[in-house]
Amino acid sequence: MGEAPAFLFDDLQKSNGNGVDLFCRGRETTTIVVLGTKPSLSSDLWALPLGEDRVLVIKNGASTDDNLWFLEVDTPYVRQQKKVLGSDNVVAWSKGVMGYAGKPIVISGPSGVGKGTLIAMLMKEFPSMFGFSVSHTTRASREKEVNGVHYHFTERSVMEKDIKDGKFLEFAQVHGNLYGTSVESVEVVADSGKRCILDIDVQGAKSVRASSLDAIFIFICPPSYEDLEKRLRSRGTETEEQLQKRLRNAKGELEQGKSPGLFDHVLVNDDLEACYQSLKNLLGLDKSADKTNQSVPKIGFPMVNLVSKVGNKIYLNSTMLNLGNASKNSFVLDVSSLKGGAPGRTRGLDLYSVFSLANGFGMLS
Ligand SMILES: Nc1nc2c(ncn2[C@@H]2O[C@H](COP(=O)(O)OP(=O)(O)O)[C@@H](O)[C@H]2O)c(=O)[nH]1
Numbered sequence: 001m002g003e004a005p006a007f008l009f010d011d012l013q014k015s016n017g018n019g020v021d022l023f024c025r026g027r028e029t030t031t032i033v034v035l036g037t038k039p040s041l042s043s044d045l046w047a048l049p050l051g052e053d054r055v056l057v058i059k060n061g062a063s064t065d066d067n068l069w070f071l072e073v074d075t076p077y078v079r080q081q082k083k084v085l086g087s088d089n090v091v092a093w094s095k096g097v098m099g100y101a102g103k104p105i106v107i108s109g110p111s112g113v114g115k116g117t118l119i120a121m122l123m124k125e126f127p128s129m130f131g132f133s134v135s136h137t138t139r140a141s142r143e144k145e146v147n148g149v150h151y152h153f154t155e156r157s158v159m160e161k162d163i164k165d166g167k168f169l170e171f172a173q174v175h176g177n178l179y180g181t182s183v184e185s186v187e188v189v190a191d192s193g194k195r196c197i198l199d200i201d202v203q204g205a206k207s208v209r210a211s212s213l214d215a216i217f218i219f220i221c222p223p224s225y226e227d228l229e230k231r232l233r234s235r236g237t238e239t240e241e242q243l244q245k246r247l248r249n250a251k252g253e254l255e256q257g258k259s260p261g262l263f264d265h266v267l268v269n270d271d272l273e274a275c276y277q278s279l280k281n282l283l284g285l286d287k288s289a290d291k292t293n294q295s296v297p298k299i300g301f302p303m304v305n306l307v308s309k310v311g312n313k314i315y316l317n318s319t320m321l322n323l324g325n326a327s328k329n330s331f332v333l334d335v336s337s338l339k340g341g342a343p344g345r346t347r348g349l350d351l352y353s354v355f356s357l358a359n360g361f362g363m364l365s
Pocket residue numbers: 108109110111112116135136139170171172174175179180181199200201202203204205246
């Protein structure tokens with residue numbers, strides 16, 4: 001059954017140590033650039049090509065946050081990196097994340113508009129649903145800011161090297177300092193099964209739009225320029241010179257916020273409570289919303305001993321799993337809604353159990 005046979009990854013692994021040669025037959029395997037975090041490869045693996053662009057790798061017996069990986073060979077990211085590196089021999093690893101933690105949320109807007117305040121309200125009300133992407137910055141920390149919580153405060157030379165090494169999803173020069181979102185900071189949130197919130201400037205939002213991260217983009221506006229100045233002054237975190245720079249830059253940011261196709265939603269933060277309610281509404285979080293994490297997979301991942309693929313459905317047979325009910329030993333992994341990918345995580349995988357019929361499969365849950 002199935003249109004493509006599953007390869008026993010163990011054999012590939014023995015052939016050159018990392019399985020990459022599945023896509024590199026006839027090439028010098030030593031010249032292959034492997035991007036992303038490689039999974040640790042045990043002996044019990046399945047590898048299944050999904051079209052021309054990537055291979056699904058199933059690690060049997062691994063924990064649920066380490067059992068599904070993708071080796072990307074011809075995705076937009078890999079194609080882009082091939083250009084950057086001037087080589088055709090580039091592949092990238094991306095870890096698979098079960099379920100739907102929801103699209104990451106990018107929040108932009110001028111300094112002092114209330115982005116941090118709104119994000120803090122959201123995280124306080126829905127602590128298990130949202131996770132904050134902690135950016136890196138070269139600016140000095142403010143009195144109440146904690147390193148690793150509000151920002152990773154970093155030396156410019158260190159950050160510049162990390163940017164060169166491809167560790168950043170995006171970066172920008174803002175108000176005279178360097179700010180950036182590391183791939184890792186987004187991955188940490190994805191791994192916890194939470195929805196990632198990014199507080200980044202408009203240039204950063206443009207870069208993320210152009211990246212593989214499939215996000216919702218929200219721009220926050222002040223009711224007026226005068227209100228913005230009042231808020232910045234009342235926050236009292238900047239010197240007069242820094243404040244003037246932020247106010248000057250705000251004019252450009254407010255213009256760029258109107259760039260066609262960049263932001264999906266624009267919210268005016270006049271009355272804070274009203275703006276917060278609008279934010280929750282557009283994220284589908286009305287009063288009755290379940291405040292717990294809704295992205296928990298329906299079932300744990302099975303030990304697989306037979307794999308076959310039909311279209312976007314991968315049938316996993318698992319006779320080693322003794323659930324006390326043989327009919328529950330067949331599963332379907334649905335890969336029809338894959339999102340994201342390298343750099344970062346591949347989301348949108350769905351797993352459900354099926355029962356065997358004489359001539360096929362039927363759904364249980
Ligand atoms: N591109 C980008 N911008 C960021 C990042 N982190 C923060 N920013 C933006 O940098 C600007 C300055 O942030 P900050 O120094 O905390 O000052 P504030 O906006 O006045 O609170 C804001 O517009 C943030 O949205 C990042 O990782 N990337």
